[in-house]
Amino acid sequence: MNGMWIVFRHEWAGFARSGALAVAVLVVGVIGTVTAVVEHRAWQAEQSERLELRAQEIEQWLALGGTHIHKAAHRGYFVVRDLPPGAILDRGVWDFGGSSVWLEAHRRNAPQLRAADAAAVVARGAPRGVGPVLLWLVPLLLAVLLHGAVANERESGSLAFAVSSGASPHAIVFGKALAAVSLAWAAVALPVVIGVGLAVRNGMPAAAAAGWAMTLLVALAVFAVVVVIASSLARRPLGALVSLLLLWFWMAVLWPRLTPGLAEQAAPIPSSQTVRSEAEVAAEGLVTDATLETVRDQLARVGVTDPNPAGVSAMAAEVDAAAAFADIFAPLEAGMEQQARLLDFASWVSPLTAADRAADATVGLSDRDQFAFEARAEDMRIATQMALNEGWARAGQRDVGDAALWRNVVDAAVATPEPDLARGQAYWGLLLWTVLATLGLLWAARTIRRSV
Amino acid sequence: MRREHSSPMRLSIRLEAGLLLRTRLFVVLAGVVVLLSALAGAQGGQLARAQADAIEAARALEVERDAEALVRAEQIRSGEIDPPWWQSPLNVQAWSYSLIRHVALPPGDLAGVAIADADIQPFLFRINPHPPDRWSNRASERTPSVAAYGGFDLADVVLLLTPLLVIVAVASVIRDRNGSERQRLAVVQAGSERTLLLQRLVPRALVVLAIILAAGLAGVVATRPPLTAETAAGTVTILLTFGAHALFWIALAAGLILAVRPAVATFAGFVSLWFILGVLAPGAVEGMARIVSPPPSPLSVFASERAETVRARMLEEDLTRAYAARDSLARDMLLEALDEDRLLITPTNLLVQDEVDRRRAEDRDMERHARSQFTGLAQTLSSLSPTLLARRVIYAQAGRGEARRRAFEAQVAAYHGDLQDTFVPLLMRRATRDAVLLPEPFAFQEP
Numbered sequence: 001m002n003g004m005w006i007v008f009r010h011e012w013a014g015f016a017r018s019g020a021l022a023v024a025v026l027v028v029g030v031i032g033t034v035t036a037v038v039e040h041r042a043w044q045a046e047q048s049e050r051l052e053l054r055a056q057e058i059e060q061w062l063a064l065g066g067t068h069i070h071k072a073a074h075r076g077y078f079v080v081r082d083l084p085p086g087a088i089l090d091r092g093v094w095d096f097g098g099s100s101v102w103l104e105a106h107r108r109n110a111p112q113l114r115a116a117d118a119a120a121v122v123a124r125g126a127p128r129g130v131g132p133v134l135l136w137l138v139p140l141l142l143a144v145l146l147h148g149a150v151a152n153e154r155e156s157g158s159l160a161f162a163v164s165s166g167a168s169p170h171a172i173v174f175g176k177a178l179a180a181v182s183l184a185w186a187a188v189a190l191p192v193v194i195g196v197g198l199a200v201r202n203g204m205p206a207a208a209a210a211g212w213a214m215t216l217l218v219a220l221a222v223f224a225v226v227v228v229i230a231s232s233l234a235r236r237p238l239g240a241l242v243s244l245l246l247l248w249f250w251m252a253v254l255w256p257r258l259t260p261g262l263a264e265q266a267a268p269i270p271s272s273q274t275v276r277s278e279a280e281v282a283a284e285g286l287v288t289d290a291t292l293e294t295v296r297d298q299l300a301r302v303g304v305t306d307p308n309p310a311g312v313s314a315m316a317a318e319v320d321a322a323a324a325f326a327d328i329f330a331p332l333e334a335g336m337e338q339q340a341r342l343l344d345f346a347s348w349v350s351p352l353t354a355a356d357r358a359a360d361a362t363v364g365l366s367d368r369d370q371f372a373f374e375a376r377a378e379d380m381r382i383a384t385q386m387a388l389n390e391g392w393a394r395a396g397q398r399d400v401g402d403a404a405l406w407r408n409v410v411d412a413a414v415a416t417p418e419p420d421l422a423r424g425q426a427y428w429g430l431l432l433w434t435v436l437a438t439l440g441l442l443w444a445a446r447t448i449r450r451s452v
Numbered sequence: 453m454r455r456e457h458s459s460p461m462r463l464s465i466r467l468e469a470g471l472l473l474r475t476r477l478f479v480v481l482a483g484v485v486v487l488l489s490a491l492a493g494a495q496g497g498q499l500a501r502a503q504a505d506a507i508e509a510a511r512a513l514e515v516e517r518d519a520e521a522l523v524r525a526e527q528i529r530s531g532e533i534d535p536p537w538w539q540s541p542l543n544v545q546a547w548s549y550s551l552i553r554h555v556a557l558p559p560g561d562l563a564g565v566a567i568a569d570a571d572i573q574p575f576l577f578r579i580n581p582h583p584p585d586r587w588s589n590r591a592s593e594r595t596p597s598v599a600a601y602g603g604f605d606l607a608d609v610v611l612l613l614t615p616l617l618v619i620v621a622v623a624s625v626i627r628d629r630n631g632s633e634r635q636r637l638a639v640v641q642a643g644s645e646r647t648l649l650l651q652r653l654v655p656r657a658l659v660v661l662a663i664i665l666a667a668g669l670a671g672v673v674a675t676r677p678p679l680t681a682e683t684a685a686g687t688v689t690i691l692l693t694f695g696a697h698a699l700f701w702i703a704l705a706a707g708l709i710l711a712v713r714p715a716v717a718t719f720a721g722f723v724s725l726w727f728i729l730g731v732l733a734p735g736a737v738e739g740m741a742r743i744v745s746p747p748p749s750p751l752s753v754f755a756s757e758r759a760e761t762v763r764a765r766m767l768e769e770d771l772t773r774a775y776a777a778r779d780s781l782a783r784d785m786l787l788e789a790l791d792e793d794r795l796l797i798t799p800t801n802l803l804v805q806d807e808v809d810r811r812r813a814e815d816r817d818m819e820r821h822a823r824s825q826f827t828g829l830a831q832t833l834s835s836l837s838p839t840l841l842a843r844r845v846i847y848a849q850a851g852r853g854e855a856r857r858r859a860f861e862a863q864v865a866a867y868h869g870d871l872q873d874t875f876v877p878l879l880m881r882r883a884t885r886d887a888v889l890l891p892e893p894f895a896f897q898e899p
Contacts, residue, residue, distance in 0.1 A: 038739065046749070049752050053755045056755055057758075060758075060759075070797075071795070078758070093597055096572070096594075096596045096597075096600045097596040099751060110591070110593055111593075113751050113754055115749075116572065117750045118749060118823070119738065120738050121568050121847075121854070122734050122737050122830050122834050122840060122843075123734040123735050123737065123739075124569055125601055125608075125734075126734040126735035126738070127735065140727060144719075144723055148716075237716075238623055238627050238719070242477065242619070242620055242623055243477075245616065246477075246616065249612075253731070254488070257601050257604050259601070260595075261495050269595070271506070271592060272593035273577070276588065280588060332593075339595040340595055340597065366597075367597050370596045
C-alpha cells in the first residue's frame with residue numbers, strides 16, 4: 001500500500017512538472033464548462049417554448065366557447081412533454097424524440113416537433129451535452145498524455161531497475177492507475193460541478209444528478225485504467241499511443257455507430273408509415289353494435305338515459321379505434337423496445353457507450369422515456385376524446401360544447417403522472433468494465449514482473 | 453538484373469511499401485477500413501433500395517386506387533350501384549379524402565454512398581388537396597437512439613478512418629526521427645535527412661492512397677449501383693474526393709515530420725489537428741452557426757402557426773360569407789349551410805388555411821430566410837474542415853445534399869398548390885362530377 005502511495009505521489013509530481021495536469025484541467029475545463037453553459041441556455045430556451053405551447057394550447061381550449069364538439073375533436077389537443085433539466089448534462093434522445101403529440105379523434109399521430117428538424121446535417125452523430133462531450137474528450141486526452149505512463153519507463157530501463165530493486169509491480173501499476181484516474185477526475189471536476197449545479201438548480205433531483213456524475217466518473221476511471229494497462233503491455237510508448245488512439249476511436253466513435261444497424265438487422269421493425277396507413281384505414285367505419293350497446297349501458301349507469309346519438313357513436317368509435325390501434329401498433333412498439341434493449345447490451349462492448357446510455361436513462365432522456373411519453377400520450381388521447389364525447393352524449397340534442405366540457409378535456413390531458421425513470425441495462429456494462437479493468441491491472445502487473 | 457537498374461526512388465518505394473505491409477497493426481487497420489467501408493456501403497445501399505421499393509409500392513397503390521375509383525364510377529353511372537355521397541368517387545369532397553397521391557424524393561443511383569439524414573427526413577408521404585396538417589406519414593419513425601447515432605455511412609467511415617491510417621503508416625518514420633544509429637546511417641546514404649524522409653514518406657503515402665481508393669471503391673460497389681456512365685463519373689468523383697482528402701492528411705503528416713523533431717510532439721500535433729478538423733469540427737461548426745445565425749425553433753414556429761389558426765377559426769363565418777360573395781357557384785350552398793347552422797368542415801378548413809397562409813406569409817418568409825442562413829453558414833464554415841468539405845462533396849454526388857432536399861420541399865409545395873387549384877373551387881361547392889378527378893402523379897425534377 002505504501003509503495004502504491006509513493007508511485008501515486010511520484011506520478012502526480014510528474015503531471016505537475018510536465019504540464020499534463022495543467023493541459024488536462026484547462027482543455028477539459030474550458031470545453032466542458034462552455035458546453036454546460038451552452039446546454040443550459042439551450043434547455044432554458046426549449047423548455048420555455050414547450051411550456052408556452054402547453055399554456056397556449058390550454059388557453060385556446062378553454063376559450064372554445066360554443067364550438068361544435070365534432071370540430072373540437074378534430075381540432076385536437078397538443079400534448080407537450082417537459083424537457084427534463086438533466087438534458088443540460090446529457091441530451092440523450094432529446095433531438096430525435098418528438099416533443100409533442102397531436103391528440104386527435106380516432107387518429108394516432110406520430111410525435112413531432114423534433115429539435116433535429118432545425119439542425120444542420122453536418123453535426124449528426126456528434127456528441128452534445130456535458131456528459132457525451134467529456135466522454136469523448138477526456139479519454140482521448142488521457143491516451144495522448146498518459147500513453148507512456150509505464151512504456152516510457154520500460155523504454156528507458158527505469159522500470160527494470162525499479163522492479164529489480166524490490167519495487168512491487170502491483171504497487172507500480174495500481175499507483176499509476178490511481179494517479180491516472182485522479183487526473184481524469186481532476187480534469188472533469190469543474191464542468192461536472194457546474195453542469196450538476198445548473199441541472200439541480202433547474203429542478204433535477206440531486207440523487208439523479210449524483211447518479212449521472214457517478215456514471216461519468218466510473219467510465220472515465222475505467223478508461224484511465226485501460227490507458228495504464230495498454231502502456232504496461234506495449235513495448236514502446238508509440239505503440240501504446242497508436243493502440244490507444246485506435247481503441248478510443250473504436251469505443252467512442254465507431255462502435256456506437258455500428259450498433260444501430262446491427263440492432264435493426266437483429267430486430268427489424270415494420271415501417272411506421274405502413275403501420276400508420278393501416279391504422280388510418282382501420283379507423284374508418286369501426287363502430288360495432290356491441291360497442292354502441294356497451295357505451296349506452298355505461299352512460300345509463302351514470303344517469304345519462306337519453307344521450308345524444310352522435311356523442312354515443314363517437315364514444316364507441318374511440319373505444320373500437322383504441323382497441324384496433326393497440327393491435328396495429330404492437331409490432332412497431334415491441335420492435336423499438338427490442339432494439340433499445342439490444343443497444344443496451346451492445347453498449348457493454350465499450351465503457352464509454354455504456355456510460356452514455358446509462359446517463360441517458362439517469363437524466364430521463366433514454367429511448368424508454370420517449371416510449372413512455374408516447375404511450376402516455378395515447379392514454380391521454382383516449383381520455384380526452386372520451387371526455388369530449390361523453391360531454392357530447394350528455395348534451396342532449398345540442399352539438400356544441402361549453403366551458404365545463406373544455407375544462408374536462410384539458411384535465412384529462414394533464415391528469416396522467418410522469419413515468420418513473422426507465423433504467424435499462426447499460427449500467428451492467430459499466431460494472432462489467434470495472435471488473436475487467438481491475439483484472440487487467442493484475443494482468444499488467446504480472447506481465448511487468450515476467451518481462452523484467 | 454532489373455533490380456540493379458532500378459532508380460533509388462523505385463527501390464525505396466519497393467522497400468518501404470514492403471516494410472509497411474509487414475507492419476501487423478497497419479495491415480489490420482487497412483483490412484478494417486476496407487471491411488467497414490464495404491459494410492457501410494452495403495447498409496447505405498440497403499437503405500437506398502428500401503426507399504426505392506417504398507416509392508414503387510406507393511406508386512402501385514396510387515394506380516390501384518385510381519383504377520378502383522374508375523370502376524366504381526362506371527358502376528354508378530350505369531346504375532349498378534348507388535352509394536351514399538361520402539362513398540362516391542364522383543363526389544369531389546369524398547374523393548379528395550380517399551384519393552392517394554404520394555410525393556417522393558427518389559434516391560439517386562449513388563444514394564447508398566451517403567446516408568446523411570436521409571433516414572430521418574421525409575422522403576415519401578401521402579398528400580391530398582387539404583391543408584398540410586391532413587397529410588399522412590410525413591416521416592418514418594425510428595428508435596430514437598438509432599436515429600441519434602446516425603447512419604453508418606461510407607463517407608463518414610472512409611473520411612474518419614483516413615487520418616488514423618495515415619498516422620499508423622508514418623508512425624515508424626516519426627519514431628525514427630528521434631535519432632537511432634540506423635537512422636544516422638540511412639541519412640548518410642541518402643545524402644540528406646530531407647531526402648531520406650521523402651524517400652520513406654512517398655511510398656507510404658502511395659500505399660495509404662491505394663488502400664483508401666480500394667476501400668472507397670469497395671464501398672461504392674457494395675451499394676450495388678447501376679452500371680451507367682453517370683454512376684461511373686460519380687464514382688470517379690467520389691474516389692477523387694477520398695483521394696484528395698487522404699492526400700491532405702498525408703501532406704499534413706509530412707509537414708509535421710519535417711517541421712517538428714520530437715516524436716511525441718509530432719504525434720500530439722497530428723492527433724490534435726485530427727481531433728479538431730475531423731472529430732470536433734462537426735459539432736463546433738453547427739454550434740457556431742447556431743450562435744451566429746440561429747434557425748427558427750420548430751416549437752416556436754408551430755406555436756405561431758397554431759395561434760394564427762385559432763384566430764382565423766374565430767372568423768370562419770366571415771371568411772365563408774366573403775368567399776360566397778366571390779364564388780357564385782358556391783354561394784347558395786355556403787349561405788344555406790350558415791343559415792341552417794350546418795357543419796362546413798372541409799370548406800372552412802380550406803378558408804382557414806388560406807387565411808393563415810395570408811397572415812403568416814411574411815413570418816414564414818423570415819423563418820425560411822433564417823433557416824437558409826443557418827444552413828448556409830453551417831455549409832460555409834464546414835469548408836474550414838477538409839473532412840467536412842469532402843463529406844459535402846460526397847453528399848452532393850450521392851444526392852443527399854441540402855440543395856436537393858430544398859428543391860424537393862419547393863416542388864411538394866408547388867404540387868400541393870396545383871392540387872388545391874384543381875380541387876378547392878369544387879370542394880367549396882361540394883361538387884359532384886361525371887368523371888373521377890385524377891390529378892397527375894408527383895414527379896421529382898432534379899434541380
